[in-house]
Amino acid sequence: METNLKPLTQFFMKFTSAGLVAGTLALGAGNAVAQPSPGVTDTEIKIGAYLPLSGPIASYGIPLLAGMQAAINTANEAGGVKGRKFTLVAEDNKFNPQATVAIARKLITRDEIFAFVAPMGTPSTAAAMDYILNEAKVPIINPYAGMAEWYNPPRDFFYGAQVPLESQAKVIGRWAAKDGHKKLIAVHLTLVTNERQANEFAQAAKRMNPDVAVEFLSTKLGSTDFGPMAIEIASKKPDAIAMFFTQNETVALAKELRLQNVRIPIYTYAGIVINSTIDIAGASVEGMKAVSYIVPPSLDTPAVREYRTALAKVAPNEKPDYLSLNSYGYMKIFIEAVRRINGPITRQTLVQSMDNMRNYDTGILPSVTYSPKQHMGTTSLQRVQITGGKWNILGDAVDSEKDW
Known part of the structure; x- marks a missing residue:
């Protein structure tokens, strides 16, 4: 198969509703698989x-x-694993849960993906989890998503490295109270996910200090007018505020608070x-504080330098950022799991390889x-703060499942 590694500026232009093949990766192996898995x-x-x-x-x-x-691309240039090439098929779900169910079905039944x-x-x-895991029995590895209930008890075919949103909120609540x-x-x-974050934040803050009082305000996804909310916040005169929005709402409210001359500490989560x-x-x-x-x-380390070099090759218009570095690390974990498979590469042997992975260090997370x-690979989070116009590390990483 011919390798397609065009810059992503061209790559995205080729995206269609039918899906897109995102490039190839030599993964290697030797002989044909005795009992081939779909994909x-x-x-x-x-x-x-x-x-x-x-x-x-x-x-x-x-x-x-x-x-x-x-x-x-990085793994491909290194010679791959087991002689196979890795093809990524990416679909635009527009952050629509119901559309994702249909997309998952298409990727599994028509594209016949491995995982x-x-x-x-x-x-x-x-929304798509029940179909993917229980009906189709296709693995989901390291989603950029997370809820605590997905991992307790562990679900077959599901593995993650992203600390659940509720656990992040616990760290933020404890942090605000300790401050x-x-x-x-x-x-x-x-x-629902953001409501849970807010509740976990409040409970953690109160566990740290029973004298803490927390009020809640909410808005819909996609809201743009935060003037009324900023005025209401100003009238309540809080010591600090925690935001559980997407970036769009977070930025809009932060700007509005500044216009209203409300200068209070802001805490938020890794997204x-x-x-x-x-x-x-x-x-x-x-001054915003968050977990990462x-x-x-x-960072000037071999793993992060490798990432920056690789990103520049496939997406020269994309600046190095937390999001692309995050998915780079998640993909490295998956590639390593495939590398460690002995014998036929099947969904079951992928699960076995994941189950046997211990202390694998990507140099990224x-x-x-x-x-x-x-099935949750890590529970640690790094505290960070915006100072001098950039995100900076604050202290050592903390375990979201323990008091610190």
């Missing part, structure tokens, strides 16, 4: 992903796809730790360990 031949392994590549959340999906493509790798969206994954804030406001989208948050919001987010899944994309009883 696997003696020359190819085909994987799939659903991401928002258009619409209001495309600012997440496009860099995530670029990171995956960069990881694929889903780093698909994006907690609501989207939740001495007693009068807090938690603002969130009306989506907002993106360089474009600073590019768009500027001084409005200076990964190390900064500017905390070391991951999986087992039959532990």
Whole structure:
């Protein structure tokens, strides 16, 4: 199969509603598989992903796809694994949960993918999960999504490295209380996942300090007018605010608060730790505190330098950022799991390989360990803050499942 590694600027132009083949990766092996799995031949392994590549959340999906493509290219240039080529089929779900169900069915039945790798969206994954895992029995590896209930108890064919949203909120709540804030406001989208974040934030803050009081304000996904909310927040005079929005709403409210001269500490979760948050919001987010899944994309280490070089090759117009670095790391974990398979490459042997992975260090996110009883690879988060117009690390990583 001819390798297609054109810059993503051209790559995205070729995207159609029928899907798109995102490039190839030599994965290698030797002889033909005795009992081939769907998506696997003696020359190819085909994987799939659903991401928002258009619409209001495309600012997440496009860099995530670029990171995956960069990881694929890196492995290809290194000679691949077992003589096979890896083909990525990416579909635009526009962050629509119901559309994701149809897309998942198409990727499995028509494209015959081997597994889903780093698909994006907690609501989207939740909507499609029953069909993918229980009916089709196709693995989902390291989605850019996460809820605590997905991992307790572990679900067959499902593995992740993204600390669930609820666990992130616990860290943020404890952090705000440890910083001495007693009068807090938690603002969130009306989506179930964000409501849960706000509740976990409040409970964690109160466990840290029973004197903490938390009020809640909510808005719908895609809201743009935050003047009334900013005025209401100002009238309540909180010590600090926690935001559980997408980037669009976070930036809009931060700007409006600054216009209203409300200068209070802002806490948020890892989905907002993106360089474009600073590019768009500027001084409005200076001082913002958050948790991050990964190390900064500017870090001068072999793994991050490798990522920056690979990203420049496949997506020269994409600046190094947390999103593409994140998906680069997630794809590396999957590739390593395939590399460690002994014998036929099947969905079951992929599961066995994931179950046997211990302390694998990508150099990008905390070391991951999986087992039959532990399908969440890590529970650690790095605290960060915007100072001097960039995200900076604050202290050591913390375990979201423990007091710190």
